[in-house]
Amino acid sequence: MKFGLFGFLFVMWILILVGGGITVMILGPFSISGFGELDWFIGSVIKAIVAIILVVIWILILSKLKNLIFRKEIKS
Amino acid sequence: MIELILPAVASCIVAFFVVFLMTPPLIKFLEKRNLTVKDVNKKEDVMVARPGGLSIITGIIASEIVLYAFLQSNEILAIIITTSAAFVIGYVDDRKVMGGWFKPVALAIAATPIIALGAYNSDLAFPLFGTVQIPVLYIALIVFMIPITGNTINSIDVLNGVASGFMVIASFSLSICLFIVQNYEIAIASLPLVFVSLAFYKYHKIPSKIFPGDSGALTFGAMYGTIAIVGGVEILAAIALLPAVINSFLFLSSVKKITEHRQIKNPTLMTPELKLKSTDDVSAPITLVRLIVASKALSEKQVGFVIFKLAIFSGILAIITAFMMGVSL
Numbered sequence: 001m002k003f004g005l006f007g008f009l010f011v012m013w014i015l016i017l018v019g020g021g022i023t024v025m026i027l028g029p030f031s032i033s034g035f036g037e038l039d040w041f042i043g044s045v046i047k048a049i050v051a052i053i054l055v056v057i058w059i060l061i062l063s064k065l066k067n068l069i070f071r072k073e074i075k076s
Numbered sequence: 077m078i079e080l081i082l083p084a085v086a087s088c089i090v091a092f093f094v095v096f097l098m099t100p101p102l103i104k105f106l107e108k109r110n111l112t113v114k115d116v117n118k119k120e121d122v123m124v125a126r127p128g129g130l131s132i133i134t135g136i137i138a139s140e141i142v143l144y145a146f147l148q149s150n151e152i153l154a155i156i157i158t159t160s161a162a163f164v165i166g167y168v169d170d171r172k173v174m175g176g177w178f179k180p181v182a183l184a185i186a187a188t189p190i191i192a193l194g195a196y197n198s199d200l201a202f203p204l205f206g207t208v209q210i211p212v213l214y215i216a217l218i219v220f221m222i223p224i225t226g227n228t229i230n231s232i233d234v235l236n237g238v239a240s241g242f243m244v245i246a247s248f249s250l251s252i253c254l255f256i257v258q259n260y261e262i263a264i265a266s267l268p269l270v271f272v273s274l275a276f277y278k279y280h281k282i283p284s285k286i287f288p289g290d291s292g293a294l295t296f297g298a299m300y301g302t303i304a305i306v307g308g309v310e311i312l313a314a315i316a317l318l319p320a321v322i323n324s325f326l327f328l329s330s331v332k333k334i335t336e337h338r339q340i341k342n343p344t345l346m347t348p349e350l351k352l353k354s355t356d357d358v359s360a361p362i363t364l365v366r367l368i369v370a371s372k373a374l375s376e377k378q379v380g381f382v383i384f385k386l387a388i389f390s391g392i393l394a395i396i397t398a399f400m401m402g403v404s405l
Contacts, residue, residue, distance in 0.1 A: 004367075005368070005386060006389055008322065009318050009319065009389060010393075012321075012322070013390075013393045013397075016314065017202075017203060017204065017397075017400075020203060020204070020205055020311060021202070021204065021205045024202050024205035024206055025205065027208050027210065028206070028207075028209070041212070044210065044213060047212075048213045051210070059329075062325060063329055066326065066329070
């Protein structure tokens with residue numbers, strides 16, 4: 001059990017590092033043009049949406065991992 | 077760097093001794109006024125003084141004012157105002173139980189001084205890959221960060237000494253990370269949190285003489301979150317806080333709604349040998365403590381030490397990550 005929790009922490013850490021890489025590589029260079037002064041705002045909104053999608057994926061992966069690691073212990 | 081040693085030492089001494097000396101009279105004052113609650117993890121009817129947030133916030137304000145006298149930075153001002161606002165929100169919740177949405181919404185409002193004072197940098201730094209500019213998204217991050225850190229620390233305040241002990245480890249790890257990334261001013265501004273938590277732990281450790289209450293836990297969490305933002309170490313702070321994040325994550329993924337923790341079923345039971353074991357009630361939420369005692373009943377002290385070991389492990393991961401900040405792929 002205790003190793004399960006340490007493992008879960010480690011996996012969360014790896015997911016943060018990988019998520020950071022994806023964020024920098026996808027969101028960092030992303031820019032939009034053709035909307036004049038709204039370019040900056042629309043670009044930010046799109047970045048926000050992509051970031052939220054990444055967080056949702058992160059939570060879904062953790063939920064699956066939680067069930068995988070703690071299946072025996074969680075009786076619910 | 078050398079000129080920062082005096083303010084650092086002075087603020088740490090003030091932080092520690094204000095809490096260390098103020099908490100015993102606060103305990104007497106609360107007991108005299110019958111402001112006590114039952115310690116649910118004890119067999120006998122043990123009543124413990126609550127809330128201890130007043131001594132915590134006094135220590136934080138006094139030490140940060142000392143630092144402000146030396147450094148006069150907006151970042152320290154933002155720490156003082158946002159943390160004080162979080163204390164007031166927690167104190168209101170201590171005196172009158174509010175709905176589940178009260179604290180997140182009120183703490184989001186408490187984050188606005190950080191934005192108003194411009195005490196942030198909208199570049200989000202990631203290890204190995206560099207930074208990403210997210211000006212609009214970063215404002216949303218600030219507004220979300222304070223409620224998350226505040227409620228995360230509040231949700232781990234379930235056993236004697238755990239919230240304050242966990243805060244000592246997490247905030248010390250964060251201070252080391254700030255020194256590693258060479259943000260010395262904020263590193264020094266974060267040290268009072270370590271010493272305030274340490275002084276409070278003396279009275280909060282098992283058997284507790286005082287509980288921090290929502291006012292104390294939200295003060296701890298909000299200050300931690302504010303330091304993460306003004307120090308530009310959001311990712312490192314999140315890593316050092318991972319055990320408490322797991323607790324909130326497990327809780328929310330089993331309850332599936334934002335609710336006041338006093339309104340939910342207890343996920344653990346007490347055995348006749350005074351050990352904690354997981355409840356058989358399938359409708360009770362899954363929490364970090366429930367997972368720790370799922371395979372074997374443990375004493376309150378043993379569970380606390382497992383949580384501290386997890387905090388040390390995540391603190392080490394945060395420090396490794398801080399070193400990785402200087403490396404670029």
